[in-house]
Amino acid sequence: MIVYCQNTRDVQNAIRWARFHKVPIRVRSGGHHHIAYSTGTGVIVIDVSEMKQVHVNKSQGIATVQAGVTGHELYTKLFQRGLTHVGGTCSDVGISGLVLTGGMGPLLRRIGLTCDSLVRLEMVDANGRIIHATKHNEHKDLFWASQGGGGGNFGIVTSITLKVYPAKPVTWFKIDWDWNQPVEKVIHAWQNFFLKADRRWFSHLDLWPKVFPSKKLKKSPLSAFGVFYGAPKEARRKLAPLLNTGRPNKQTIKLVPWVEAIQLFEESTAVFTGPKPEYKTSGAFAMRPLPPKAIKIIRKTLQNTTSPLLNVLIYSLGGALQDKSPTDTAFFYRKAKLFFLYNVEWLKNESANKRIRELEVLRRRLLPYTRGDYVGNPDTNIKDYLTSYYGGNVRRLRCVKRKHDPDYVFRFPQSIPPASKMTKCP
Template identity: 30%
Template sequence: MNNDALDRLRGMLLGEVVGPADPGYDAARGVYNAMIDKRPAVVARCRGTSDVIGAVRFAREEGLPIAVRGGGHSVAGHGTCDDGMVIDLSLMRGVHVDPVRRTARVQAGALLGDVDRETQVYGLAVPTGQMSETGIAGLTLNGGLGMLLHKYGLTCDNLLSADMVTVAGEVVTASEDSRPELFWALRGGGGNFGVVTSFEFRLHPVGPTMLAGFLAHPAEQAPQVLEFLRDFSATSPAHLSVDALFMRAPEADFVPSEFWGMPLVNLFVRYFGPMEEAWQTVQPLREFGAPLFDGLQPMSYVAVQSMLDAFSPAGNLHYWTSEFLPQLQEKEINAVAAIGADLPSSISIVNVHPFDTAATAVSPDATAFAHRQDSWLIHVIGQWEDTADTDRCRTWVKKAGAALQAFGLGNTYLNTTSEDERTDRVRAFWDGERLARLARVKAAYDPDNVLRFNHNIPPAGKESAR
């Protein structure tokens, strides 16, 4: 873009406008996943809704494609593009809590840690993901899985309304009572329909103190650990969340030094019920097998939500996949254990999440999020630091994904899936009828597919979906 155009945009926005010749350009264009290296024509760092309106209108006038970045945590790199405009919402991180109504209004650039810190002032929480540095916007629009899932459902299940700037530069509000079809689509349909600038969430009483930590077992005992987790999860209370994590033990304070670098399968335990019942409730987990170390301890909700941050910091190279498995029987357990025993780098991870209870009690047609079956989400996180390892690590992820698909339900969780030109995992998530409905909403709000840097849904005909 020429300097005159950039100066015109600067005059329109309260926020920052960064072009390729500006000193902060490389920092402004960077995203979480170092595999993604795009060079946008301009980055518009918006400070509010009026900036977003101005940026959208400017991009349309200039014929620029638009990518929208909230937290910048998209492993697929959807928050940036080549030769277009990045609408960067990272300066819009406000969180306003109404403790009486138990709701929170959250700007779209907020990270989960921002939300947690403000809601926990009142002992309340939004069900969100598992890393505090994740952006609330992308997480919500594609679903939102975390430790509160079993009791309170997905993040998108707790969305009450959303303010959105359309590609025409107009502000609309979506809720059950206002533009209900758009509201349906925003809960699982991703960033296809407009630039969401704020979310209103339902809050729940959680914290401020929980019982949480890791129970570590040798990786070779993974089949027994996964079998135990399967059976335990079938009857465990909804306020107890337990995942399995395959990893090499990090050099961290909570890990005894004699285990650093050792292949482990951890039970990641988070209890957020009545604290007087906490130790008794988790005792069966502590008594199973002979844990190498027991890291369970009382800690704040905010601290628990950031426990995994250090394992996947920004700046590493990432390639991910995931698969919903309908069950964990012997064949599935052996396949997952084999993947977890063959991590291609010291910082790669396999996460095994039970997906059930509140998340599956929601009607399949209530939201655009398509998966509402009791199942297990296997999240394969290929992560490395040296570009020389890229082909080997990415090949491992693809091989792991193919092995899981042999047992899977034919769909993935889009927030944990890298783009792959040879497969269409978007259509593996949405069935034909749901995809057609989403395409009609897309046509009503973005008929020219301006917002295509996402898990894209091509627009249908021009009929209204309002």
């Protein structure tokens, strides 16, 4: 059964009903979970997607947002007031889920993660009680855990308060190459540029295989794109190392409104050919720059694969992400240089197992150069998922779980279990 909650009281009632009748609970907001842990068979789905209220206090620079609001809805609402939030690049992701997993987006290097802008949250706990958590009140442990500790682990978030920021025009850049260009040099040049770039820059490097149907999908197989918080003239001058690598077949460097930049990000990172794709995703962080051997693995894999829709999307990290330590929030990978998002889609006449195996082989080949995974891109092939997602913060997260959900009510595959009674917790 599914309960479409209209308010916090509905959430409380659903939790209490589920516990009384001993029915397992799943929590759903944007419904964007890659492995569908937000639903299940023989469960009650507590769905907050219809809780859509947004209250903006421009003078205080904050917005209070109910848990059903998506990134696109919040971007639109804020832009009407000349504001924006530290969001992602996929518009239909629920903003509460983005906060709870950390949230990596275009403002990452300038301001930080989405969860770094969290001011306050309202959550219903395993007993149906309403909790208000901030960084400094009696529920500061829960606030900490909610900054990257994953959705559905500690309770059901019904409202969040976030810092918001002026939405100023920004320079959008996009540089495209074909596969007849020096692919390894392109990857190296992009990495070298963004490892040294200042906080005004954020970028993705989008890599598709040699058999990618570029003409059909009207998309280049190799692209570097992103934003620069400065003038196009300066951006073009500084991007010279990339513009002079090989011969780009297309380049765009222009000043655009912030809301258009978000739309361009979404269009550029689109990976699916239809509205209901069959796909597999995974991820990993690079704590050090990729050596030539790792870059060669990526190039050879994409050059030799028969899968037309195997994709590697690399995020430039650093900047404001590193202003906090790995233990300041539940998001552990503050010191990472890059994030890799691996994705593969298969078509109706293709073998799903074969495509999934290709992605897994690539992920494993890059393990000597990467670490962990982002909880927002979970992977069932990862056995030690707790360490993979949360690194050195696992013990503390399990202690928070034991305090707020000792009966393990919020349980699903790859959820955080409570610490054992033998564990010494703060």
